[in-house]
Amino acid sequence: MTDVALFMGHGMVAGMASGLIGIGGGAVIVPAPVLIFGFLRKLVQGTTIAHMIPPPGALAAWTSCRHGHVDVRTAVVICSGFLAGSFMAANPAGRRYRRVSHVR
Numbered sequence: 001m002t003d004v005a006l007f008m009g010h011g012m013v014a015g016m017a018s019g020l021i022g023i024g025g026g027a028v029i030v031p032a033p034v035l036i037f038g039f040l041r042k043l044v045q046g047t048t049i050a051h052m053i054p055p056p057g058a059l060a061a062w063t064s065c066r067h068g069h070v071d072v073r074t075a076v077v078i079c080s081g082f083l084a085g086s087f088m089a090a091n092p093a094g095r096r097y098r099r100v101s102h103v104r
Contacts, residue, residue: 006037015056049086 014028029048033039039047064070 003037010036011051018056019060 010029010032017023017028029051030044033044033047034041061070061075065072
């Protein structure tokens with residue numbers, strides 16, 4: 001139960017940082033599980049990617065769009081580039097980690 005509360009608090013701090021000043025993933029979400037909870041970098045990377053898929057991004061985008069603060073065309077173009085870049089980087093990153101992690 002303690003882990004659930006800590007992870008919830010971690011998510012809330014990241015969400016507030018993201019909502020207030022536009023940071024979250026790289027600055028808050030990624031370092032904390034490694035430094036505080038002892039997660040391996042690869043586990044944090046996958047978990048961070050998984051948490052971005054459901055509601056957080058959709059709710060934030062909807063709220064910003066509702067206030068007229070979204071250029072939809074630009075967002076679609078950036079998203080397309082992000083998807084392509086993620087796809088291109090995911091396999092090499094996984095291979096590099098496996099190679100480095102098995103060195104003794």
